[in-house]
Amino acid sequence: MAKKESTLVNMLVSLLVITAVSGGVLGLVYGMTKDSIAQVEQKKNEKAIAEVLNTGVVIASFDIDTIDGLVYNLAYDNSNQLIGAAIKTFSGKGFGGKIELMVGVLENGTINKVSVLSQSETPGLGANMTNESFKGQFSGQHPNDFKLQVKKDGGDVDAITAATITSRAFSEAVKTACDGFEAHKSQFLKGGNSYE
């Protein structure tokens, strides 16, 4: 087959065919992978929620509330008392972009545990925020007597060596979650009245 001349019709036809076929293939692959991608996301979320709200108290029901971009997964015991919330929070100030955390806050405002959902910090430096040695320091702390800022900025958080920006972003995300919980807590309490 001889090479096609660069006439207007030829160019239009070849571009059209190529883009149409590409579009079709992409649609097909998207359809095939969509469910797996959603599953992966959901599994990750569920795992993180279970991890940060692990207090030994049996969770009887869950409620999901989204306020100001934060997702509150509210856990209740079997008498509908609020146990705490797993709050999906984020900070856009990471060294490598957005950091997403799941913060478990107990009913009284104490941080139970923090889990990292997604981050793209530098391996060996900022990525060490997923280590227990850094994120563990938040467990069991109450924001009233543990200032959620790195020590350099006058707070109580021990920053990761050579990764102050990451530590700042992490602290900020946790603070957003705690503040959000405190501000909206009254509407999370069911006071024993079930509407489920």
Next chain:
Amino acid sequence: MNNNLKTFTKGFIKENPILVLLLGCCPTLATTTSAINGMSMGLATTFVLIMSNLSISLLKNFIPDKVRIPCFIVVIASFVTVVQLVMQAYVPDIYETLGLFIPLIVVNCIVLGRAEAFASKNSVWPSILDGAGMGLGFTASLTVLGCLREILGSGSIFGWRFLPEDTDTILVFVLAPGAFIALGYVIAIVNHLKKSK
């Protein structure tokens, strides 16, 4: 056959895309912070290279010269998106670390360079071999670079830490300047080896 073999092997040393042609330095420098990242990036690029070389050598007579670049880019971008979706679904951890660099394979000059310089002038089989050779050469250099930086910078290899947890490592190697330093040394070594041959 001998010719085909040459087409395949030239990507490893003689025309290694990174160490000799110095193509695609951006993903090289950015993703080789650890061995596994470098290798995954290399393999993703290899897949795109083989598939785009294959399709472009098939389509080369159908594509008029004046619109060949947009056509190539559409083909390449489609395969990159396929890789992206598949990785997101089946290897989410690696997908997360590579993040932005997967879509950036579209503008990796190796892929377009091979489409333009090789696949658009050769038949299907040599084009596949060229893509595979170049891709694996790219993967090999990225893995070596990744290993080097991970060993020096984090004291581990393929995620397995051989130094005690609190030992100080040469942190600069996992940062951007370390990428340039490491790449420079690897290129120097390869050049030396080539000369002494």
